[in-house]
Amino acid sequence: MTTLLPGYFISFEGIDGAGKSTHIDSFAKLLKERHPDRDVVMTREPGGTQLGEQLRALLLDAPMNIETEALLMFAARREHIAQVIEPALMSGKIVISDRFTDASFAYQGGGRGLSLERLNDLECWVQGRPDGSLLQPNLTFLFDLPGSVAEARRSRVRAPDKFEKMDLDFFEKVRQEYLRRAKADPRRFYLVDATRTTDVIWNDLESLEIKL
Numbered sequence: 751m752t753t754l755l756p757g758y759f760i761s762f763e764g765i766d767g768a769g770k771s772t773h774i775d776s777f778a779k780l781l782k783e784r785h786p787d788r789d790v791v792m793t794r795e796p797g798g799t800q801l802g803e804q805l806r807a808l809l810l811d812a813p814m815n816i817e818t819e820a821l822l823m824f825a826a827r828r829e830h831i832a833q834v835i836e837p838a839l840m841s842g843k844i845v846i847s848d849r850f851t852d853a854s855f856a857y858q859g860g861g862r863g864l865s866l867e868r869l870n871d872l873e874c875w876v877q878g879r880p881d882g883s884l885l886q887p888n889l890t891f892l893f894d895l896p897g898s899v900a901e902a903r904r905s906r907v908r909a910p911d912k913f914e915k916m917d918l919d920f921f922e923k924v925r926q927e928y929l930r931r932a933k934a935d936p937r938r939f940y941l942v943d944a945t946r947t948t949d950v951i952w953n954d955l956e957s958l959e960i961k962l
């Protein structure tokens with residue numbers, strides 16, 4: 751059961767270089783224009799809090815055991831939910847996060863091979879609410895494209911972090927796990943073909959009617 755709170759929670763997902771950051775600010779602006787009475791909170795994972803950003807710096811740089819990595823991701827998420835996401839949603843705000851739990855399933859599960867059962871347990875712990883429901887995004891944009899295209903885009907503009915240094919086989923597994931989750935929950939996911947130009951992607955996002 752997914753929690754129903756007064757706010758609206760949107761996550762942007764996809765492999766590194768898919769175009770999430772490119773579109774997220776304009777998308778927030780669009781929602782503000784459409785809903786001037788609603789506050790929009792922009793955030794990201796790992797991160798979103800002071801502690802979360804410190805954990806992010808470690809997670810994106812320091813080598814560590816796979817389970818340690820998953821635990822730190824979920825520790826950062828717990829703090830993020832408690833300090834930022836839940837209070838915002840309780841007070842009716844729109845929260846837009848650059849990544850959320852689907853990324854843990856895709857990267858630590860699909861990519862690194864950590865058991866999905868373990869990740870499910872962590873998800874229940876960290877996103878569980880007193881009424882037994884799970885805090886989940888209302889809507890998730892999955893920017894989907896082949897790893898090779900994403901890698902070419904990234905290499906033009908930035909030095910790779912720990913994840914971005916992984917090979918194409920890793921990113922293919924991450925992508926497949928994202929797609930599997932999208933297929934399993936079509937009501938929450940909106941699949942974006944990220945191989946298209948930014949203009950075409952923007953028209954796609956803009957034409958989507960979101961009932962808050």
Ligand SMILES: Nc1ncnc2c1ncn2[C@@H]1O[C@H](COP(=O)(O)OP(=O)(O)O)[C@@H](O)[C@H]1O
Pocket residue numbers: 764765766767768769770771772773903904907944945946947948951
């Ligand atoms: N549709 C697109 N076509 C071509 N290049 C793109 C497209 N979307 C984003 N890019 C470029 O790819 C790079 C990675 O995009 P970014 O938004 O940072 O990806 P992400 O946040 O998903 O890792 C950036 O240089 C961006 O300008």
Ligand SMILES: [Mg+2]
Pocket residue numbers: 770771772848
């Ligand atoms: Mg980004």
